[in-house]
Amino acid sequence: MNKHISPFPPSAAAAYARLAEFAPYAGQDYAKKRNFDLGGAVSGGPSAHSHVSTLSPYLRMKLLDEGDVSRAVLNQMTPGAADKFIAEVWWRTYWKGWMEQRPTVWTAYRDDLARLHNEVQTQSGLRQRWEAACLGETGIDPFDHWARELAQTGYLHNHARMWFASIWIFTLKLPWQLGADFFLRHLLDGDAAVNTLSWRWVAGIQTQGKTYLAEASNIAKFTDGRFIGVKGLADSAVPVTAPAQPNRQEIAQIAPYDGAPADRVGLLLHSDDIVAPPLDALGVTPVSTAYLDCTTAQSPWRTASMVTDFRKALVHDLTTQAMMLDADVSVSDWASAQGLDRIITPHAPVGAVRSALRHVRKAGTVPVTEIRRPIDSAAWPLATAGFFKFRAHIPELLEQFG
């Protein structure tokens, strides 16, 4: 259907250039304009998302982390001036930490999706409504525009994501899980925790009883008049019923690396972190590097190739040596072919990579050591309740990492 015209060059240089370009505008400018969706690069036109950072595809792959972005901005302005932007940056961390402490929210979503996959195959009414929404053929102009913008560029402005999710759930009355899946299959920044929890938030499941209703006047104002007088939107948003939130569990400790100096060690990068951990500190020089992409395992439907292409190209930009692993060349095959004694890999948060690593460990071919970033070890356990409690810790996180 769509020609792909991603405005996100898959390179570290592009990520750092964008950060440097945006950092001076992360203060007042961002706070005032961040809610305006002025339009993406649909049909080959230029993207007008210049008032937000558009760094999320790089942050998602951990090419940049919250510390890098905070530091770049705080080099330009005071924490007070950057307050709004810094808070948004750490929302990602908050969602990641929240999910780490309630991993069954992800497995329940995956189970729901498997059931809905079956229902879409067997219920033609549901299938038609779902197809129309995914193809941008609902007749609701802005919604159809955003469906196409997402498919063409791999990105949507935050406000468009909120309106889109709200219309999907409350106007089109489609299951939120199918919308979350549509996003995960197309967003370059599609993330198990951030996406699932954001959709739950719009649906009124995450902050219980609090839903997000897309209103025509709000869309007209914050699209700068691009979509005026949208008709047919739901006029109320009753929270979606869902099982109670699971109890919080402690984040699992990670066993330290205990390899012998003579071990043949393989470095496994993956689609939840493409940056090598500091191996020098462990006295390790890997004999082989591989990249495991589990993006397509997140959905029973086809993931847009631009998402996997973007991720693989970013890895290639960082290291041309990485062997690309997928269903045909498994981690165990790679370990055997390279005669590995151990694998070291960046920590895999809740999501498809973690499930894949569980299989590798079960197969017992080779021990796997995960290295969690200090910034995640420090921040994730703080996501015990709501964002505002977490937010109170941002100054101390900035002291350490910003």
Ligand SMILES: Cc1cc2nc3c(=O)[nH]c(=O)nc-3n(C[C@H](O)[C@H](O)[C@H](O)COP(=O)(O)OP(=O)(O)OC[C@H]3O[C@@H](n4cnc5c(N)ncnc54)[C@H](O)[C@@H]3O)c2cc1C
């Ligand atoms: C329904 C829905 C689904 C979403 N799915 C995803 C997803 O799969 N992956 C994803 O990275 N973000 C997701 N978001 C959050 C947010 O929309 C994007 O992070 C943001 O739009 C990325 O654009 P940006 O980099 O220009 O953001 P900026 O406004 O420039 O913000 C800077 C950074 O802060 C973080 N951030 C900003 N807003 C949020 C937010 N609301 N929640 C969490 N982090 C935030 C991101 O890392 C972002 O790159 C979703 C939001 C909604 C409402």
